[in-house]
Amino acid sequence: MASITLERLKKTYSGNVDAVRGIDLAIEDGEFVVLVGPSGCGKSTLLRMVAGLETITDGTLKIGDKVVNHLEPAERDIAMVFQNYALYPHMTVYNNLAYGLKNRGFKKDDIESRVNTAAKMLEIEDFLQRKPRQLSGGQRQRVAMGRALVREPAAFLFDEPLSNLDAKLRVQMRVEIKQLQRRLKTTSLYVTHDQLEAMTLGDRLVVLNAGEIEQVGTPMEIFARPATMFVAEFIGSPAMNMLPLEYLHDQKSGGVLTNLPEGTDTVGVRPDDMHLTPPDMPYLTIEGTLMLFEAAGAESHLYVNLASSEQPTVIRTAGQPPVREGETLRFYVTRDALHPFNSTTRKRTGS
């Protein structure tokens, strides 16, 4: 158990490619922090720097109170779950779990009791004598988790551990990882490109883009008040619509929107915040042509072309509204559903 502190952490690859450009982050003891971002944003590099698999170009990395910049991965007291699980194919599940303990000189019966406890916790007791190739994807995933937790390390590092599983299993394992972390209260750093995984798992999210932090906060904070246009469009699915101000009409005056924070030239509206029926509160309206109607069971997605905009605006509604493709529709948006941005700085305006 320990906190992890990153101070101005940098990684520059040969040829002056900056993968990580100075990250400051304090992860508290027992916290579950998720690093999320598109591919190539530096999230995996950052995780591998914490693990000791990548050298640190600049900055300080502390686990607990100890600076670990130059320590070997084994000396950092961390455990990692890899994307492809990285189970040793020639060893039985038991030996896969015991390997790290043997290397650290644990006693034989201590190893046995730890492996058995971990196996019981993850429900893999029946497979202990099997080789990894005889296991299904989900079972391998559990073994990989087991290997991480037998050592009772100071921190768990997860490198997109669920991306090789099918959709159903992914949801199941996601829940299990969350419960396990709650139970063990081990500091965890989790990397994913899947915003849903990030939202559901993390105590706190760190949204990364191009090697820099865009925003840090609890999932709901980030969802409710995205600090930048990047975060706004990255978190939430379907993505938030970014609309130029002139598309929105005030309910009363019919004119252009006023009273927005200074510098606002774009507003973001989530697909769920655009309604087909007028709400009870004061509202704004937008008009557009319905390009495509997608029925997805409990909800429907409407792809609407607003006047001269290139990208279709997406609207999500419950059920299946009586609309026809090609029809001009009017949508209603309440004022508190607007996220004001400046398209030059790409940041949220106002406080």
Added chain:
Amino acid sequence: MQTKRMTFPGRFLPYALLAPQVIITLIFFIWPAGKAMYQSLLREDAFGLRTTFVGLENFARLFRDGDYLNSLSVTAVFAVGTTLISMSVALLLASTVNRMIRSRSTYTTLLVWPYAIAPAIAGVLWWFIFNPSIGIVPYLLDMVGYNWNHRTSGNDAMLLVVLAAAWKQISYNFLFFLAGMQSIPQSLIEAAAIDGASPMKRFWTIVFPLLTPTTFFLMVVNVVYAMFDTFGIIHATTQGGPSQATNTLVYKVYADGFIGLNLGSSAAQSVILMVIVILLTVVQFRFIERRVNY
């Protein structure tokens, strides 16, 4: 899965297409092999005027012959020595090169060169290096008080042919080991590093076990090489001497048949070699199919 099936318009074309390979196999492999088997049952007189059918007498004689039994053990020592040296050096080189990033391809290219050299040339090269009167190694050994002479010392001669034969095979083994190591996912090594295994321990507990199929394949290939493909090296360096110390089975076939002109015995020896090759091949296929270990 559906396999693609070619259909030919007539019967003639497929046979015509197969013919060259079949004819070459028949003329250069099957016919001589059959001839050797037949000849192994005959004995010719010293002038080649009369041949008599002697049944398995040639074989029986071989196994009573001290020189032949000696040749068997010489071959065993030679094959095991060559395989061990060439494989362990190749493994060492491969694991070193595998850690390089930018210079890897340069080293690989350089290390593969010896494989392109003809066995006889390799033999001559080592003959020069170890030449008792003009070679560099005997000169250096002399300084530390060792008198190298593979013309009189059987052990020296054996060491020389083993070194020469192993040297030539290192490139081949190196390539396979390197390819084998590169197919091991990097994340396994990283996981082992996090699991607290030192680089040495990682090599012996992760990399080496995962190379087992490669190692086994190379072992068979190397034994076959040492037993059958080293004629040139031995001919160029020791010619089987001194006093039979490096007279391997293959070299003895040549020496008895073409120098001693004892064609019946020589043919019997080649039949025995053929049986050994067949056995080794069977072993190889059996185990390779099973993928050894994991």
